[in-house]
Amino acid sequence: MLRISALNDAATHVGLAVDLPLANARAICPDVQVHDADEVADADALNAIAEWCDRFTPLVALDLPHGLFLDISGCAHLFGGEAAMMNLVCSVLTAQGFRVSGAIAGTAVCARTLTRHVHGRIVRDGEEAEAVRLLPISALGADMAVVTGLRRAGLKTIGEVADRGRHEITARFGARFTALLEQALGHSDAPISPRKPLPDYIVEKRFAEPVATEAVISATLSGLAGTLVAAMGKQGKGARQLEARFFRTDGAVRTITVDTGQPVTRGEVIDRLFRERLEALSDPLDPGFGFDLIRLTASRTEIVVQEQRDLDAHVHDQDEVSALIDRIAARIGGKRVVVHLPQDTHIPERAVLKAPAQHHLLEAAQSTWPARVAGEPPLRPLRLFERPEQIKVIAEVPDGPPARFVWRRATHAVVRVEGPERVAMEWWRAGSAVLTRDYFRVEDEEGLRFWVYRDGLFEEIEQQEGKAVLPNWFMHGLFA
Known part of the structure; x- marks a missing residue:
């Protein structure tokens, strides 16, 4: 059976609703225009919006099929407060042609419930139950079977359901719905699942006016690299994976990732690796109308082990080789720079294993290959x-x-x-x-x-x- 998955204001005014069978919709409005739903395109658009929202907080989660969760704890003051931040997000998305409904609350479920009937509501901690009390049960987003069962029982609002005993609700509609109700009332909470894991360290630079010149972008990356190294140095750590993100004013986001073979503890090394990576891009970095935010993160870090170095010049050879591999990998990709590791087998095609040089350089240096007889030709071809x-x-x-x-x-x-x-x-x-x-x-x-x-x-x-x-x-x- 075909059902309505989305509709516009005109369809709503004539009495149509989401999940209504298409036959019923045509009976109500014979002239209704129908288009096939494109779930893949909807998901791509939602992911693009989520990518743009990363400029406000690194904790962005998908609430399929049409919603997003943003954890703005500790971020709102950067944008003038919670109200100013929500207005900024909603106004920009509205200008891009999207219809947006936003709310801020102590729990994700409470905020989502509010967005389905009220736009722009900000609920303080402890006021969640009062905020959602008069909303209909359908705003919770529960299964239609549960909503229908509650309506038949005479419970039409969230407040009426909340007044009933939890054991009654659980026995009739299941523990899953009870947990959803508790989160909407603010009595419990469940963490969101961000699209990307939170990096170990984040530094960023926001611009009052968009920047587009290569000199400013390079200088900004250099400054962020120094700040990042200083932050990691306080805890004795170095970066193994770095990520630079460039946020354009039109909403496009460009991400550049660099891996390193050893923990990096110097800003000039980070700056040099990104310069190599930017110069080797087949698709050059296009600032468009300019970047309003540049962010540098250390996605993976390690504790830097302090080693005592003697006066032997060969002690530093491994460091120089590792730095050279990092620079080559930044230009052509880490998977293309490999080392060969011997394997304990007599099968020729299995005797050598190719491994990424950045992660197996020390292992390759300590590997033992079969000794070659002096003056004799090799037994196996190169x-x-x-x-x-x-x-x-x-x-x-x-x-x-x-x-x-x-x-x-x-x-x-x-x-x-x-x-x-x-x-x-x-x-x-x-x-x-x-x-x-x-x-x-x-x-x-x-x-x-x-x-x-x-x-x-x-x-x-x-x-x-x-x-x-x-x-x-x-x-x-x-x-x-």
Whole structure:
């Protein structure tokens, strides 16, 4: 059954309401214009509004499908008080074409209940019950079955329900509705769930007039970096993840994130990392008509461990490498800067693990790789293919090394061969039998060296296929 999910003032005046069946609506108003609801677009618009509201408080929660919760504890004085702050938020959103109803109360449920019938109400602590007493039950936002049941029982307002015993309400309509009622009356509260976790440290700069020049933006970031470092230094902490947010006057918000390999405790390092990041943006920072707020946060911090450094110059090498990795990661992204960690396995494609360098640099420095025999060529190539490529091989004997092979439509005559190196696959990890590999290091007549393998032994293939077939050959890597 199709129902109304939203309507305008004209539809309300003719008697239509939310959740009314569409057939009933057309019976009341045959000329009603109907449009399909777009829940995805509504959610995107609500998220965009929530992103804009971050300029007032970092604690913004979604109240689906059409509402927002803002925890303004300790923030209202920055905007001239609670009334001035609410008027500012509502007037800007109204100017953008939205219909807004706002209220301020000690509990989120009380504020939401008020917005459904009264706009601009500010309720002081302890006055929640009196503020919602005369409102209809439907303002609580409970299930329609509960609202209908209360109306049939003769309880039409929140005050009438509040006067009844809680055990009666719970027995008839459930503990969930009782908890909702208690929160609306201000007798209990439940914390909101912000869209984003609260950062460890926040510093910001508001401008009386929007700024758009690169010099002012850079100078502002530098000043905020120094303030942030000073705040963290009082508690002996350094930043591991930094986030700069630029709030435009038209409501658009741009967020730039920078990760670091070690806790950062210097403002000039933060400033340099953001400069690198801004210069490397594929979509440059567009100030539009200007930014009226720039915020710098430390989303993740760590306690800085004071280490005693000796006079050995090599002690600082690790710090220099970490700083270089941070700068490169700021330009091209942390996922593109990796280190290779050895793994305890004899399977070639699993012997090396790629990990982000910013988070595994120390682990990579302490890793132990297999020792190489002096004067001998490497046993494994430097370059392995992500997927081995099949080749055609001609061998002098069926289970012998290749004498000639065709790879990528080019024929190579083999002049030198080393092997085989037999690798038995990890049969306990596979759901079916896995063939044994025989690896060969081969060199062609032009001096190119390859790493190829025969996938399976003849006796293994005969047992699996039940008939004599030739094993497949693959190119797995290239030697430098």
